[in-house]
Amino acid sequence: MPPFALPSRSDTLKALETLAIGSAGGLLFLWLELPGGLISGAMIAVAGAGIAGRPLGLPQPIAHIILMTLGLSLGSMVSPVMIKNLSAYPVTIALLAAATFCATFGSSFYLQKIHGWDRTSALLAGSPGALSQVIMLATERNADVAGIAVVQIMRVIILTAAVPMLLAATGVLGHGPLPSRGPPASALALAELAAVAVAAALLLRWLNFPASWMFGAMLGSSVMHGAGWVEGGVPQWAYLTALIGIGILIGARFGKISSRTILSHIAAALGSFAVAIAISAVFVAAIALITHVKFSDIVVAFAPGAMDAMLALALTLHVDPVFVGAHHLSRFIFVSIATPGIVHLYGKAQDDLDD
Known part of the structure; x- marks a missing residue:
């Protein structure tokens, strides 16, 4: 299909159905006032429909807009108070690297010893937060791509739904389904933010930077707000739509995996997730004791899930x-x-994999 061709009727109907199902799930969870309900509701609804046999998904341009809107919203929340917290980052980032290393090898050891996975597949399944790179590497190394995808995406699904519930149950979340937000930016400011976001995203994409659409928009918005050149963020409706959209993207990814494949790897996914969470919890507890960072901030920052979802x-x-x-x-x-x-x-050595 030419790069600028209009979508087919079937693609349009699939996108509309995906948006309708995701929106219904997100709004239902929001109405129930579940923490993170817009994301988890959309994610669960779309994933469930996909597993049930509906071919759901969104075209790439819409996915890019969702990720850029998310990035703009994140960047608009930059404030001097947050910047002051930078002094704590070197210590916690170093501990995050250690936690990632330990969780990866812990999950890998579990998958090898309990489920008989080969070393390459187990290591790739245990590596958190870089699904696209992991799947590409798994393909190159002739690893168990289906099993790795189930373990990786199952971890994202569980964390996205469970982290808000955990924080609410422990009483460390503020009340209400959504945090308070400032006034939206003016039309001129939004146009400036959009232009800077697109330019930054294209630059990062040219540099082959990971998650370029989201982080380009976040970088541009952060600079504009941090320098005081613009005030306000995206309108509330765009913010809410982006939250539903990210849930839809996660759910659609999971829904493309067949139910047979999911069932055949569900025990491995849940077991390796439990190992990774147990190891991460040790580091979260240590940081909570030695720093003054809020417990909820640490939990979300150290949750071994997908970067866009977290x-x-x-x-x-x-x-x-x-x-x-x-x-x-x-x-x-x-x-x-x-x-x-x-x-x-x-x-495993490449020669062993090719035999």
Whole structure:
């Protein structure tokens, strides 16, 4: 299909159905006042419909707009108070790297010893927060791509739904389904933000930077707001739509996996998730004891889930999105750089895989 061709009727209907199902699920969870309900409701509704056999999904241009809107919303929340917290970042980011390393090898050991996975597949399944890179590497190394995808995406699904519930149950969340937000930016400011966001995203994409659409928009918005050049964020309707949209994107990814594949790997996914969470919890507890960072900020920053999902949660929960964003970006870069080397050193040799 030419790059600027109009979508077919079937693609349009699929996108509309996906948006309708995701919106219904998100609004239902919001009405029930569940923490993070817009994201988790849309995610669960779309994933369930996909597993039931509905071919759901959104075209790439809409996905890019959702991610950029999310980035603009995150950047608009930058404030001098958040910047002051930068002094705590080196310590917590170093501990995050250690937690990621330990959780990856812990999950890998579990998958090998309990479920009989090969070393390469187990290592890739245990690497959190860089799904696209992990799947590409798994394909190159002839690893168990289906099993890795189930383990990775199941972890994202559970964390996206469970983290808000955990924080609400422990009483560390503020009251209400959504945190308070400032006034929306003027039309001129929004146009400036959009132009800067697109330029930054295209630059990062040209540099092959991970998650370029979201982080380009976040970077541009952060600079504009941090420098005082614009005030206000995206309108409430755009903010709410982006939250539903990110849930739809996660749910559609999971819904494309067949139910047979999910069932065949469900035990491995749940077991490796439990190991990763247990290891991460040790580091979360240590940081909570040695620093003054809010417990809720630490939990969302150290949750071994997808970067876009965890940053979206930072918008819906009463946490510091700059702190969370810095840590998930750090882990994304760490995993993207370290995982190929770890697989090369500790995974099966390529000759063994090709036999």
